[in-house]
Amino acid sequence: MAAAPGVSMGEALNRALHDAIEQDPDVLVYGEDVGPLGGVFRITDGLIGEFGPERVFDSPLAEAGIVGTAIGMAMYGLRPVVEMQFDAFAYPAFEQVVSHLAKMRNRTRGAVALPVVLRVPYGGGIGGVEHHSDSSEAYYTHTPGLRVVTPGTPADAYSMLREAVECDDPVVFLEPKRRYWSRQEVDLPVRTEPMATPVVRRPGTDATLVTYGPMVETALEAAETAAAEGRSLEVVDVRQLAPLDDGVVTASVRRTGRAVVVHEASVFGGYGAELAARIGERCFHYLEAPVLRVGGLDVPYPPPKLEHHHLPDANRVLAAVDRLQWESEWTDDGEGRVRP
Amino acid sequence: MRLVDRHGRRVGHSSFTAPDPARLVELHRAMLIGRRFNQQAGTLARQGRLAVYPSSTGQEAAQVGGVLALSDQDWLFPTYRDSVALVAHGVDPVRTLTLFRGDWHCGYDPHRYRCAPQCTPLATNASHAVGLTYAARRKGRDVAALAMMGDGATSEGDAHEAYNFAAVWNTPVVFLVQNNHWAISVPLHRQTAAPTLAHKAVGYGMKGYHVDGNDAAAVYAVVSHALAEARAGGGPAIVEAVTYRVDPHTNADAPQRYRDPAEVEHWKERDPLIRSERLIRDEGLLGDAEETERALAAFGAEADAIADTVRERLAGAEELDPRSLFTDVYATVPPLLEQERAVLADELREV
Numbered sequence: 001m002a003a004a005p006g007v008s009m010g011e012a013l014n015r016a017l018h019d020a021i022e023q024d025p026d027v028l029v030y031g032e033d034v035g036p037l038g039g040v041f042r043i044t045d046g047l048i049g050e051f052g053p054e055r056v057f058d059s060p061l062a063e064a065g066i067v068g069t070a071i072g073m074a075m076y077g078l079r080p081v082v083e084m085q086f087d088a089f090a091y092p093a094f095e096q097v098v099s100h101l102a103k104m105r106n107r108t109r110g111a112v113a114l115p116v117v118l119r120v121p122y123g124g125g126i127g128g129v130e131h132h133s134d135s136s137e138a139y140y141t142h143t144p145g146l147r148v149v150t151p152g153t154p155a156d157a158y159s160m161l162r163e164a165v166e167c168d169d170p171v172v173f174l175e176p177k178r179r180y181w182s183r184q185e186v187d188l189p190v191r192t193e194p195m196a197t198p199v200v201r202r203p204g205t206d207a208t209l210v211t212y213g214p215m216v217e218t219a220l221e222a223a224e225t226a227a228a229e230g231r232s233l234e235v236v237d238v239r240q241l242a243p244l245d246d247g248v249v250t251a252s253v254r255r256t257g258r259a260v261v262v263h264e265a266s267v268f269g270g271y272g273a274e275l276a277a278r279i280g281e282r283c284f285h286y287l288e289a290p291v292l293r294v295g296g297l298d299v300p301y302p303p304p305k306l307e308h309h310h311l312p313d314a315n316r317v318l319a320a321v322d323r324l325q326w327e328s329e330w331t332d333d334g335e336g337r338v339r340p
Numbered sequence: 341m342r343l344v345d346r347h348g349r350r351v352g353h354s355s356f357t358a359p360d361p362a363r364l365v366e367l368h369r370a371m372l373i374g375r376r377f378n379q380q381a382g383t384l385a386r387q388g389r390l391a392v393y394p395s396s397t398g399q400e401a402a403q404v405g406g407v408l409a410l411s412d413q414d415w416l417f418p419t420y421r422d423s424v425a426l427v428a429h430g431v432d433p434v435r436t437l438t439l440f441r442g443d444w445h446c447g448y449d450p451h452r453y454r455c456a457p458q459c460t461p462l463a464t465n466a467s468h469a470v471g472l473t474y475a476a477r478r479k480g481r482d483v484a485a486l487a488m489m490g491d492g493a494t495s496e497g498d499a500h501e502a503y504n505f506a507a508v509w510n511t512p513v514v515f516l517v518q519n520n521h522w523a524i525s526v527p528l529h530r531q532t533a534a535p536t537l538a539h540k541a542v543g544y545g546m547k548g549y550h551v552d553g554n555d556a557a558a559v560y561a562v563v564s565h566a567l568a569e570a571r572a573g574g575g576p577a578i579v580e581a582v583t584y585r586v587d588p589h590t591n592a593d594a595p596q597r598y599r600d601p602a603e604v605e606h607w608k609e610r611d612p613l614i615r616s617e618r619l620i621r622d623e624g625l626l627g628d629a630e631e632t633e634r635a636l637a638a639f640g641a642e643a644d645a646i647a648d649t650v651r652e653r654l655a656g657a658e659e660l661d662p663r664s665l666f667t668d669v670y671a672t673v674p675p676l677l678e679q680e681r682a683v684l685a686d687e688l689r690e691v
């Protein structure tokens with residue numbers, strides 16, 4: 001059977017782990033079922049076979065212990081890359097993440113760095129039963145000291161994971177699990193833009209869709225549809241959610257004058273609130289309409305048969321774009337007068 | 341601890357006696373129903389009618405033996421693995437599968453069945469059992485609880501906290517640990533350095549029992565004893581039921597990646613149903629040969645009928661109302677969710 005063209009996001013992540021382990025003897029990978037099974041999503045497939053159980057291994061089933069031991073290892077010069085099996089199963093480790101991983105550098109006035117990568121498959125859209133589909137990014141982005149990143153393409157998945165492993169800050173690496181099977185033509189290894197910089201995924205002139213992770217594909221789909229209807233949407237992929245470098249975002253919105261923030265997480269108190277507030281602060285005089293947010297419903301993640309009602313799709317994005325007060329657009333009537 | 345060996349022969353024990361013949365028959369009957377239920381649910385998962393199913397084939401004795409030891413007022417705190425325990429506990433078999441069908445997170449009213457929702461975040465419901473029995477005692481009610489977890493779950497911090505709370509508060513909880521030897525792909529020896537999981541009880545000042553989990557009579561006898569002691573103020577206990585997960589972790593698992601099929605065959609020879617059936621036949625617990633045949637056939641027919649009902653009732657697509665997403669998030673629907681409900685209704689009208 002001929003392989004599907006391109007590289008899937010899952011394959012890109014697997015290759016990034018492979019190359020990181022190969023390159024640096026201090027890198028090791030552990031967690032639940034990452035050994036012979038290769039992880040429940042096969043992101044660590046083949047690694048234990050190639051590098052042996054000293055570099056890649058299964059740990060006892062305890063997330064707080066996984067993150068706690070990773071912190072200890074990092075204090076003594078290793079660079080652990082640990083996996084949380086699913087978003088909601090990272091919660092037992094929350095104490096370690098918030099109280100130690102995020103703060104060690106600050107508490108020790110820079111003496112102790114924690115180069116730990118916490119890989120977390122996150123978000124829904126895979127028909128998972130409860131606790132398998134949370135968009136947990138805002139818990140992490142609200143915690144100063146953590147770098148929170150999330151790739152939207154296979155090339156970024158490779159490059160950003162390599163960069164995360166090389167980074168001297170703790171990185172919460174959020175993997176949009178429903179996009180593990182999304183493919184892209186790319187030659188690995190690849191290095192894309194530094195992860196701290198948002199990128200314009202698709203240029204446009206009428207409005208900006210600001211998004212990340214699983215919604216990058218959705219936003220691009222919406223932009224494609226909008227183009228067919230004569231509206232040009234720019235898509236910005238934030239990539240590193242925290243700390244946020246908002247330059248690319250504000251430049252884009254100042255150009256287009258309209259913005260919709262799109263994420264899969266529930267809207268209320270979500271990361272989109274931060275983006276919208278920032279755009280409001282920095283682009284107020286350029287805006288033709290209030291910044292709108294599109295996301296999931298403000299309910300616990302629904303069961304598989306109802307999740308499609310929760311998940312934002314291109315239609316929900318386009319409905320928000322339609323509400324960006326286009327009717328108030330002022331145009332030059334050709335006689336020097338500007339009219340609505 | 342074992343009362344019936346794998347050939348269906350009784351094994352003498354100094355502190356425990358086997359349940360009476362009627363109980364032994366009842367255990368067998370419930371296991372038969374459980375086995376058929378597991379098979380039916382597995383088939384439905386393969387057909388895509390269930391989103392996922394974690395089978396407990398091979399673990400029926402541990403689940404049934406534990407649950408039948410409960411008294412009428414007692415509570416069960418099950419995991420995703422314990423659908424058979426729920427069925428034995430009296431929960432409607434179809435509603436047991438609501439979670440795995442993907443219709444809702446829990447398909448039954450926990451108060452009605454004295455059965456908490458099936459728990460997926462490992463070991464996190466064990467402390468709920470402690471709190472519930474504490475509250476019942478405060479209200480003057482004689483309620484004990486059976487908190488179920490797997491071997492892997494005993495590594496979680498939540499397990500340790502629950503054990504400790506139960507022991508310190510002396511609440512009547514029996515922690516039934518089904519040691520099925522695997523936590524997905526991770527074998528027990530990578531999970532713990534303790535000689536047995538029952539040994540863990542010692543550090544909390546509890547009793548720990550190490551039981552042949554494929555011997556329903558033994559599980560029943562030990563859990564009954566532990567519940568009675570706990571109820572009488574003798575403290576909670578850990579019962580480790582040593583068993584085996586014959587099927588993959590769920591229908592989405594790939595066990596060929598991590599375990600030797602010979603191991604599965606070894607355990608199939610120790611199947612809990614084989615030994616209970618042999619015991620019943622050899623000891624004539626259901627009468628003479630002819631009566632036994634008839635009674636066992638009737639049990640089989642009953643199990644088939646339950647499986648058929650499950651299949652038929654799950655055949656049609658249940659209409660799920662998306663507006664129900666907003667109803668039970670809070671005691672009353674707040675304005676924000678009313679607005680979202682209206683927006684969703686608009687979205688649905690447009691498509």
Ligand SMILES: Cc1ncc(C[n+]2csc(CCOP(=O)(O)OP(=O)(O)O)c2C)c(N)n1
Pocket residue numbers: 032061085089092421460461462489490491492493494520522523524585589
């Ligand atoms: C806190 C938490 N971490 C990880 C998982 C993912 N997970 C589901 S089942 C499982 C293995 C559990 O093994 P065990 O406790 O032995 O129970 P079994 O599945 O064998 O019945 C894992 C790791 C989870 N459900 N909850």
Ligand SMILES: [Mg+2]
Pocket residue numbers: 490491492518519520521522523524
């Ligand atoms: Mg297990």
